[in-house]
Amino acid sequence: MGTHCTDCLESPAICCGRCSATRCKAHAFEPGDRCESCERDYADEAPTRRSAKLIFAPPFAVLVGGLLFGLMLPVTAGGAIGAAVMCALACAATISAGVGACRLVDRSARALFLRQHATGLPPARLLAPRTRLRLTR
Ligand SMILES: [Zn+2]
Ligand SMILES: [Zn+2]
Numbered sequence: 001m002g003t004h005c006t007d008c009l010e011s012p013a014i015c016c017g018r019c020s021a022t023r024c025k026a027h028a029f030e031p032g033d034r035c036e037s038c039e040r041d042y043a044d045e046a047p048t049r050r051s052a053k054l055i056f057a058p059p060f061a062v063l064v065g066g067l068l069f070g071l072m073l074p075v076t077a078g079g080a081i082g083a084a085v086m087c088a089l090a091c092a093a094t095i096s097a098g099v100g101a102c103r104l105v106d107r108s109a110r111a112l113f114l115r116q117h118a119t120g121l122p123p124a125r126l127l128a129p130r131t132r133l134r135l136t137r
Pocket of ligand 1: 004005006007008023024025026027
């Protein structure tokens with residue numbers, strides 16, 4: 001943690017969009033990334049995201065697979081080959097739906113993270129005037 005060099009502070013080339021830490025050209029982070037400590041915060045949330053995936057992905061996958069299975073049942077009820085194809089398709093749809101749900105969790109978490117601003121969090125803004133009011137009384 002901390003600053004890398006004086007250039008990071010005195011002649012910054014890039015500014016973290018989340019905590020407004022600055023970096024010089026040599027220490028600049030990738031566009032679309034945040035500073036090291038913010039990226040570490042994001043990495044720390046990985047177990048939370050994994051549990052979110054475990055909660056959301058299986059029911060969603062079962063729903064999609066089951067829906068497809070139900071939709072295609074009347075069409076392929078006749079032949080054994082048709083049933084096998086339908087089963088394979090439903091399985092593939094179930095898996096891809098699960099993977100898709102996991103990706104969605106990742107993508108929305110990343111978008112949320114990039115939109116975060118440590119200085120502009122609503123709870124901090126709301127609490128400040130209230131505590132000040134209580135202190136003056
Ligand atoms: Zn630097
Ligand atoms: Zn940052």
